[in-house]
Amino acid sequence: MLLIRCPWCGPRDEVEFRYGGQAGIAYPADPDGLSDEAWADYLFMRDNPKGPFAERWFHAAGCRRWFHALRDTATHRFLATARLDEPLPEAGT
Amino acid sequence: MTGPRRLPTGGAWVDRDRPLALRFDGREIPAFEGDTVASALLGAGIVGGFRSPILGRPRGIVAAGVEEPNAYVEVRAPWFSPILAATTLPVEPGMEVVPRPGVGRLPTEDVPARPSVHTHRHAEAVVIGAGPAGRAAAREAAARGERVILIDEGHRIDDPPADVRCLPRTTATGIYDDGYVVAYERAPAVDRVWHLRARRVVLASGAHERTVAFAGNDRPGVMLAGAARTYLERYGVLCGERAVVFSTNAWGHLAAAALAAAGARVVLLEPAPVDAAGVDLRGVERRAGWLVVGTEGDPALRAVRVRDPEGGEEALEADLLAVSGGFSPVIQLARAIGAGVRYDEARACFVPDGTGPEWLEVVGAAAGEVPPTAPLFRIREGDDADKYVEPQRDQTVADVASAVRRGLRSVEHVKRATYIGTTIDQGRTSGVLTVEIVNELLGLPHGSQAPTNPRPPYTPVPYSALAGLDRGPTLLDPVRTTPMHPAHVARGAVFEDVGQWKRPRFYPKDGEDMDAAVARECLAVRTAAGVLDASTLGKIEVVGPDAADFLDRMYANRMSTLPVGRARYGVMLGLDGMIVDDGVAVRLAEDRFLVTTTTSGAATVLDRFEEWLQTEWPHLRVWCTSVTEQWAVAAVSGPRAREVVAALELSVDLDPDAFPHMAVREATLAGVPARILRVSFTGERSYELHVPARYGLGLWEAVLEAGEPLGLEPYGTEAMHVLRAEKGYIIVGQDTDGTVTAEDVGLGWLVRTDGSDFVGRRSLARPELRRPDRRQLVGLLPEDPEALLPEGAQLVEGPVEPPAHALGWVTSSYRSPTLGRTFALALVEAGRSRIGTALVAPLAGGPVAARVVEPVLYDPEGSRLR
Ligand SMILES: [Zn+2]
Numbered sequence: 022m023l024l025i026r027c028p029w030c031g032p033r034d035e036v037e038f039r040y041g042g043q044a045g046i047a048y049p050a051d052p053d054g055l056s057d058e059a060w061a062d063y064l065f066m067r068d069n070p071k072g073p074f075a076e077r078w079f080h081a082a083g084c085r086r087w088f089h090a091l092r093d094t095a096t097h098r099f100l101a102t103a104r105l106d107e108p109l110p111e112a113g114t
Numbered sequence: 115m116t117g118p119r120r121l122p123t124g125g126a127w128v129d130r131d132r133p134l135a136l137r138f139d140g141r142e143i144p145a146f147e148g149d150t151v152a153s154a155l156l157g158a159g160i161v162g163g164f165r166s167p168i169l170g171r172p173r174g175i176v177a178a179g180v181e182e183p184n185a186y187v188e189v190r191a192p193w194f195s196p197i198l199a200a201t202t203l204p205v206e207p208g209m210e211v212v213p214r215p216g217v218g219r220l221p222t223e224d225v226p227a228r229p230s231v232h233t234h235r236h237a238e239a240v241v242i243g244a245g246p247a248g249r250a251a252a253r254e255a256a257a258r259g260e261r262v263i264l265i266d267e268g269h270r271i272d273d274p275p276a277d278v279r280c281l282p283r284t285t286a287t288g289i290y291d292d293g294y295v296v297a298y299e300r301a302p303a304v305d306r307v308w309h310l311r312a313r314r315v316v317l318a319s320g321a322h323e324r325t326v327a328f329a330g331n332d333r334p335g336v337m338l339a340g341a342a343r344t345y346l347e348r349y350g351v352l353c354g355e356r357a358v359v360f361s362t363n364a365w366g367h368l369a370a371a372a373l374a375a376a377g378a379r380v381v382l383l384e385p386a387p388v389d390a391a392g393v394d395l396r397g398v399e400r401r402a403g404w405l406v407v408g409t410e411g412d413p414a415l416r417a418v419r420v421r422d423p424e425g426g427e428e429a430l431e432a433d434l435l436a437v438s439g440g441f442s443p444v445i446q447l448a449r450a451i452g453a454g455v456r457y458d459e460a461r462a463c464f465v466p467d468g469t470g471p472e473w474l475e476v477v478g479a480a481a482g483e484v485p486p487t488a489p490l491f492r493i494r495e496g497d498d499a500d501k502y503v504e505p506q507r508d509q510t511v512a513d514v515a516s517a518v519r520r521g522l523r524s525v526e527h528v529k530r531a532t533y534i535g536t537t538i539d540q541g542r543t544s545g546v547l548t549v550e551i552v553n554e555l556l557g558l559p560h561g562s563q564a565p566t567n568p569r570p571p572y573t574p575v576p577y578s579a580l581a582g583l584d585r586g587p588t589l590l591d592p593v594r595t596t597p598m599h600p601a602h603v604a605r606g607a608v609f610e611d612v613g614q615w616k617r618p619r620f621y622p623k624d625g626e627d628m629d630a631a632v633a634r635e636c637l638a639v640r641t642a643a644g645v646l647d648a649s650t651l652g653k654i655e656v657v658g659p660d661a662a663d664f665l666d667r668m669y670a671n672r673m674s675t676l677p678v679g680r681a682r683y684g685v686m687l688g689l690d691g692m693i694v695d696d697g698v699a700v701r702l703a704e705d706r707f708l709v710t711t712t713t714s715g716a717a718t719v720l721d722r723f724e725e726w727l728q729t730e731w732p733h734l735r736v737w738c739t740s741v742t743e744q745w746a747v748a749a750v751s752g753p754r755a756r757e758v759v760a761a762l763e764l765s766v767d768l769d770p771d772a773f774p775h776m777a778v779r780e781a782t783l784a785g786v787p788a789r790i791l792r793v794s795f796t797g798e799r800s801y802e803l804h805v806p807a808r809y810g811l812g813l814w815e816a817v818l819e820a821g822e823p824l825g826l827e828p829y830g831t832e833a834m835h836v837l838r839a840e841k842g843y844i845i846v847g848q849d850t851d852g853t854v855t856a857e858d859v860g861l862g863w864l865v866r867t868d869g870s871d872f873v874g875r876r877s878l879a880r881p882e883l884r885r886p887d888r889r890q891l892v893g894l895l896p897e898d899p900e901a902l903l904p905e906g907a908q909l910v911e912g913p914v915e916p917p918a919h920a921l922g923w924v925t926s927s928y929r930s931p932t933l934g935r936t937f938a939l940a941l942v943e944a945g946r947s948r949i950g951t952a953l954v955a956p957l958a959g960g961p962v963a964a965r966v967v968e969p970v971l972y973d974p975e976g977s978r979l980r
Contacts, residue, residue: 087724
């Protein structure tokens with residue numbers, strides 16, 4: 022079971038968290054300005070890299086805050102976590 | 115009384131002052147406190163006693179630990195377990211066991227399982243294995259002031275380090291990410307599952323001795339050399355007086371020395387030169403270059419057939435054949451968390467290659483500190499079909515050869531063809547043997563393929579241990595009840611589970627069945643009044659200056675135009691435009707809304723609100739609070755509902771002009787603060803009475819007292835379903851399934867089209883969601899008014915000729931006492947254009963025809979709501 026460092030609560034067991042998919046996929050400012058293809062891309066298409074991946078996590082059974090994490094999808098290791106109002110973690114930080 | 119093989123003295127782990135009796139297969143066996151079932155059996159001179167699972171061949175005890183392939187027992191007293199290794203099971207007072215080869219059997223009657231608890235601990239270091247290397251690591255860590263937990267599967271930890279928490283009789287069953295170790299402890303009175311989170315994990319799990327595949331190697335009396343030594347030193351049991359030791363390495367030679375020192379006549383066969391410097395082999399007859407080529411006995415071992423370096427054979431009389439074909443580091447736990455292995459040619463085994471998580475360290479024999487050995491895995495002489503590689507699957511060299519001949523090259527494939535390594539012992543003694551025999555048969559160098567990938571648990575863990583305290587109906591899954599629950603129980607309600615909630619399904623009277631009770635409850639609501647315990651309704655307060663703006667973004671219809679004191683039905687869509695929940699939003703003040711959700715959707719809706727507020731619109735000043743359990747709700751519904759409510763001490767003008775449908779009042783009810791919502795889920799005039807939870811039971815009793823003289827009946831969820839379906843009101847999750855839009859269920863009118871954005875809106879413009887042949891909600895009236903369509907029934911255009919195109923399916927189906935017939939709701943391709951036509955449900959009992967109708971079958975004008 023992973024040990025995940027919530028930026029608010031510190032390291033806690035994985036069971037307290039819920040996964041929220043890729044980070045940095047903002048709700049489009051003007052959905053109507055997007056073609057059907059571009060909207061479907063926003064809706065359904067996500068990256069699936071092997072290696073560091075910026076993700077959203079939710080401390081569901083804790084402080085109930087969403088936060089960002091950089092996780093290596095090959096090793097499951099959390100490389101960094103950050104509050105939503107902090108810069109999105111990048112590889113190497 | 116002691117057994118014939120028990121020496122008069124010795125045995126560091128047994129307490130000779132505390133004799134015990136063990137019942138094995140109906141026989142009484144003497145034992146001591148500290149014995150395992152296996153050591154007691156061997157002490158009593160029981161050489162066989164077990165059988166192989168598939169061929170039923172006589173088998174004996176081979177090992178002294180978890181690597182045992184043969185000696186498994188069912189425990190019948192003082193508690194029950196379907197299958198445990200005799201070699202790790204401590205004898206307890208009153209213990210009764212029977213042999214149980216290979217596969218456990220669950221009893222049909224109730225049996226006492228061992229109690230168990232789960233315990234969580236943090237530590238700087240968890241050390242797995244209390245041999246010399248493990249103890250040294252634990253001592254070192256403790257000297258640094260660290261919290262150290264030292265665990266070992268043996269029932270004693272000798273020479274325990276100071277300031278270290280020692281857990282004997284405990285097996286680490288898995289090492290998981292970030293230093294998480296799960297261990298299973300067989301404490302004397304209770305099983306315990308440990309959840310350990312460590313900064314550092316030291317794996318000092320030692321090495322397992324291997325046997326050699328020679329003809330007759332599964333005969334009772336053939337065992338691992340190290341096991342013979344363990345039984346001697348820990349339990350004072352000499353497994354044979356005339357021993358042949360077949361050893362390729364110095365540790366095997368140690369066993370020969372120990373047996374000789376204890377008085378056995380020992381012949382030591384050394385197939386290849388062994389550096390045994392430091393091993394005192396006085397009294398041992400050492401024969402260099404000799405091999406074991408067969409065994410004799412009926413069935414227990416009487417003689418060992420041996421072959422000298424020139425090829426001459428003879429039979430040596432023996433009652434014990436102790437084998438050591440080398441040692442394999444026990445690194446399953448490390449491999450399962452990502453550590454790699456490399457082949458060590460000098461030791462003919464796989465050792466950790468140093469890769470894996472940085473918090474994991476492998477030390478001692480587990481790290482490869484085992485004696486060198488010649489690579490000897492099988493003896494060429496003799497019948498391959500008599501050389502057992504995997505005793506627990508009765509698989510021999512011939513079976514492995516057959517798999518390879520059939521074209522299987524990978525050990526993973528050979529494993530699946532032979533089932534080698536899929537046994538309760540997880541192939542601990544057979545793993546390396548199989549790999550190297552496969553390599554040899556393929557003409558590959560030793561070490562070309564590593565053993566198959568291990569997975570946790572390392573040893574079997576009883577379900578009773580994993581269950582912990584979560585046994586019985588209350589602790590396995592929490593039960594949620596409403597404040598009115600005692601009244602429902604007193605009335606004899608039949609309950610149904612809705613999530614974790616217990617909700618009254620119906621209230622049978624005088625031996626009524628469900629249909630009769632539901633019909634009576636429905637008619638009461640349609641002709642007089644009924645009351646439903648609606649406390650389980652999800653309730654969320656949405657508060658803040660931007661609350662109205664926020665709800666506009668979350669709902670497909672507009673909530674910001676809702677005046678204070680009014681309620682509005684709304685639907686919430688997913689980003690993909692599909693319905694995810696529905697409910698009523700109430701404006702209690704300019705900046706304060708009460709949002710009701712479905713019973714099952716309450717938590718999900720709150721999660722959605724918080725997610726959007728935190729991740730997309732952090733600038734909105736809105737706070738969400740779940741108040742589901744703070745408010746009890748009695749929904750009074752029916753033509754006489756107003757009279758019922760009027761009889762309560764309510765500080766509200768009930769005149770429909772002053773308090774119309776979809777209005778809300780904050781009031782007092784018998785002096786208690788209350789919220790009254792004029793919303794209806796039945797199609798009848800309704801009053802939802804919300805009071806603080808602690809007044810819920812009193813409210814319920816007051817409603818019944820006021821209402822029963824007027825014909826009011828309490829009704830359950832089943833009647834609620836019938837009543838709402840007669841009105842065509844959907845239930846999210848029953849009439850929708852995540853692929854259904856508001857337009858599909860006839861709620862397109864409430865989706866706003868003024869261009870302002872809300873979650874899911876853009877998706878509604880996708881061509882797929884505008885297709886005219888989408889499935890739409892319709893009503894169905896079976897041609898036979900008694901025919902009840904099963905929910906989920908597929909619908910086709912008749913007559914049924916396969917292959918028929920399924921147009922959709924029945925989502926809700928009931929008998930309606932009001933309509934005097936059965937009816938259903940269904941999702942049907944282009945359903946609205948089919949109104950007036952007939953469809954067929956092809957059912958096992960024959961096709962059932964039904965007419966497609968509007969989904970609202972009762973009071974379509976809504977005149978009864980007022
Ligand atoms: Zn947190």
